[in-house]
Amino acid sequence: MKKEKVIVIGAGLCGLYTAFLLQKKGIEVLILEANTRIGGRIKTITGTTAVTMEMGATWFGNQHRHLLEVLHILELPYFRQHTKGISLFETMSFVPPQKFEISDSKEPSFRIVGGTATLIEKLVSEIGLQHIKTQTKIIAIKEQNNQLIVTDSSGSSYSADKVISTIPPNLLVNSVIFEPKLPDNFTQLAKKTHTWMGESIKFAVEYKTPFWKQNNYSGTLFSQASIIQEMYDHSTADNSGFALKGFLNGGTAVLSFEERKEKVIAQLTTFFGPEASDYVAYYESVWREEPLTFQPYEQLVLAHQNNGHSLFKTPLLNEKLYVSGAETANQNPGYMDGAIFAAKTIASQF
Ligand SMILES: Cc1cc2nc3c(=O)[nH]c(=O)nc-3n(C[C@H](O)[C@H](O)[C@H](O)COP(=O)(O)OP(=O)(O)OC[C@H]3O[C@@H](n4cnc5c(N)ncnc54)[C@H](O)[C@@H]3O)c2cc1C
Structure with missing residues (x-):
């Protein structure tokens, strides 16, 4: 099993900018991206x-x-x-x-x-393509011995001290299995969090x-x-x-x-x-x-509903799992600006 300090899930704008900022702090980061393509909603x-x-x-x-x-x-x-x-x-x-x-x-x-892809290309060249693993769809995150074990759909596992997810919240709680389970109030909130433009x-x-x-x-x-x-x-x-x-x-x-x-x-x-x-x-x-962006909601969710909610500020799984992405930002959530703001917010905690 590979050992990484910080794993960022998702190579959209938020994931890439988070990695860029963490690298500037000398932190080793691996980005895991499900798609063949880097950029997410860009x-x-x-x-x-x-x-x-x-x-x-x-x-x-x-x-x-x-x-x-x-x-x-x-x-x-x-x-x-x-x-x-x-x-x-x-x-x-x-x-x-x-x-x-x-x-x-x-x-x-x-x-x-x-x-807009020039922004993604520039960030990728700054981060280094070798720190981004595409076609790696995360399906499970498990807390074990003070580490988080992240498993992808091919069965490969990665261990990290901290994991930052940038998967849109509604998609995250519907596509990744957590052990132990995430708090119910968080899961319910994520299911009612609108994914902008989904x-x-x-x-x-x-x-x-x-x-x-x-x-x-x-x-x-x-x-x-x-x-x-x-x-x-x-x-x-x-x-x-x-x-x-x-x-x-x-x-x-x-x-x-x-x-x-x-x-x-x-x-x-x-x-x-x-x-x-x-x-x-x-x-x-x-x-x-696009199954890596949109997941139908269980009930009617309005545009921007719960975007930037205060519950997204608190890390989960004993402060090892950060839920990020444009929808979690409390400034211009859902937008590119929100994706950058969310990245800055999380990176400032490291
Ligand atoms: C049609 C459209 C128009 C838009 N227009 C504008 C605009 O004009 N201005 C503006 O500011 N914003 C606009 N936006 C919003 C903007 O695109 C987003 O705010 C921003 O790109 C979100 O970045 P992100 O990194 O938070 O999320 P995303 O870009 O969604 O990145 C999440 C990443 O996670 C990956 N992923 C998902 N599931 C998994 C998994 N299980 N394992 C690993 N990886 C996974 C996805 O493939 C994706 O790469 C638009 C969005 C869309 C769709």
């Missing part, structure tokens, strides 16, 4: 043209000061979301959408140059040209009547790659990929004209079908 895909598209986390603002601080430390540039031009708001399917313009004075939202469907349509901008549209669209509920221009910072990207109505998870794609292209063609049907590729991520 998932940037690259198109066949020069465009990168965010299937997960994208935007942040000036209020997200913990994230901004990290971008500054890691020297990662960011840019303002494009909103200039005519935006559309569709209230009813049988009435044309209302046109409006977003004022420049509105508090801006930003995107990371090159895509139910969402993100889509992106890649184009050769930004025809919407050429026709004086911003690419921003809100709809209460069609499949696309919210959408923005997703051109790269240097305007070399072009896409439209946003969220689909969550109810369309029951449709097939092809059915959703057809409806998206039809809606875009109605709003922006026939050029919208001349796309390079259509992409989507149905997050409720």
